[in-house]
Amino acid sequence: MVLALGLTMVSVPAMAQVVPDETVPGAGLDLPANLQIFGKADPNIRKATAVVNDTVITGTDVDQRVALIVALNDFKLQPEDMQRLRLTVLRQLIDETLQIQAAAADKIKVTREEIDKSFDRVAASFKRSPDEMRAWLRQIGSSERSIKRQIEGELAWGRLLRARVDINVSQAEIQAILDRLTADQGTDEYHFFEIFMYATPDRANDVFAAQQRIIEQLKQGTPFEYLARVNSEATTKATGGDLGWIRLPLLPEQLQAAGKQMSAGQIAGPIEVPGGFSIIYLAEKRQVLRADPKDAKLSLKQLTITFPPGTNETQATQRAADFAKATSTMQGCGDAERVAGTIGAEVVTNDNLVVKQLPAPLQDIMLGLQVGQATQPFGSIDQGVRVLVLCGRDDPPAVGLPSAAQIEDQEIEKRTNLRAERMLRDLRRDAIIEYR
Incomplete structure (x- = not known):
């Protein structure tokens, strides 16, 4: 279910509250159905933020x-950032209201x-019982009703898409994709994220x-x-x-030039592009239909020395130098315990560590080591100095062409998402939205 994933990110799908127009029985009192309040309003009453085709979205x-x-993202936001988030949430609430x-209208x-x-x-996905979940939501200032409205919106919109959208992918289209993948095999592709902002000439400096x-x-x-959101x-x-996995020639020239110089984890910008400015973030880089070496599983031994309180930099540097000298003579993993004993180091073994799980500076270092070799010492006075010894490496399996069924599923999902965007755009265009 989409909800369980969406809740872990800022992209939590929005939801709205439907306020019924009904008269509460007055228990014998002659009360009007529509009240006009004179004087100061009750500060506990939340005014509507927007009315979408007669459905009210309140400040609550x-x-x-x-x-x-x-709460989910543990954000520490400045007041101006909080206001931007509120506006983003309101837009999402309006979209979900239109979807519901x-x-x-289609009797779904x-x-x-x-x-x-x-x-x-x-x-359960939060490792809580329903009652514990309700209590937690109240504690953070949210509610069960808010979550349930979100669930209703996702289920309703998904069923509407299945009812209205019929996507067919021909065998010729599937074969063309397979041919293109084969032709591109071994070329670099990049997983980029982008923040793009329009800028007319008179606004260029402000946007920059x-x-x-x-x-x-x-x-x-x-x-x-x-x-980005x-x-x-x-x-x-x-x-x-998220731009997904993409090859550089498909990007504007300005982004291509920046992308060629970037390593995974780096951010570049502001970059002037046609129509505005962009900030790009390179999450990962790989080769088409080639296994990523950073998916290899390593068997490691870690040797660690620590420094007693009060150790100064000169003392720590000397001890680290002795540590480096001792480990440089080490003859493979089988010799790690003996060397550790000579210098008072602690040894820890990890037989199932993926290269990608290591800090970025260590990833390339480990990929360059042969079995039995060790890294140079690294660390700090506070956290200690470490050496990693490579005991073994299991390379990732070879990557083959996806099956025709996999390509068909991917294309159906991609085209369904595009159709959904168009449907939502049409709903926005035809909606009557009043902001309060």
Whole structure:
């Protein structure tokens, strides 16, 4: 189910509250159905933030969704960032309201039992019972109703898409994709994320400055996907700026030039591109239909020395030099315990570590080692100094062409998502939305 995954990111699908127009019995009192309040309004009453085709989205709806996103991502947001997040959530709430309404117009119904069962599964994914989940949601300022409305929206929209969208992928199209993959085998492809912002000539300086501020937020640890959803003006903002796996020739020349110089984990920008400016983040790099060496599993031994309190830099440097000299004479993993004993090092074994799990600077170092070789010492006075010894490497299996069925499924998903975007765009265009 999509919800269980979406809740772990800032992309939590939005939801709305439907406020019924009904009169509460007055227990014998002559109460009007429509009240006009004179004087100061009750501060506990939440005014509507927007009305979407007569469906009300209140400030409470926005607050509860924002609270959920902040809690799940452990965000520490400045006031201006919180306001941007609220606006993003409101847009998402409006979109989901339109989706729910469109499904209802096609007589698509989601039962209360289905929603309750889905809520229980979501709670289980958080390792909580339903009651514990409800208590946690109240604690963070969200609610059970908010989650259940989200579930209803996802189920309803998914069923509407299945009812309206019929995608066929021909055998000729599948074969063309297979041929293209074969021709591209061995070429580099990149997994980029992007934050694009439009800039007319008179706004270029302002947009450039805005992107510089975004880069500062990235340096401070704000997640790229969150900033893309809040700031990007490209269609990929809905997926956190994810461009997917792509070859450089398919990008604008300016992004190609930057991409050639980047390593995985790096960010570049602001980069002037046709129509505006972009910030790009390179998550991974690989070769088409080639196994990624960084998927190899390593068998390692780690030797660690620590420093007693009060050790100064000169003392630590000398001890690290002695450590390096001792480990340089080591004859493979079988000799690790003997060497550790001569210098008072601790030995830890890990037989199932994937190269990608190592810090980025160590990944290339480990890929360059032969079995039995050790790294140079690394670390700090506070955390100790370590050496890794490579005891074995299991290379990843060879990558073959995907099957025709896999390609068909991927194309159906891609085209369904495109059709869904068009449907939602049409719903927005025809909607009557009043902001309060």
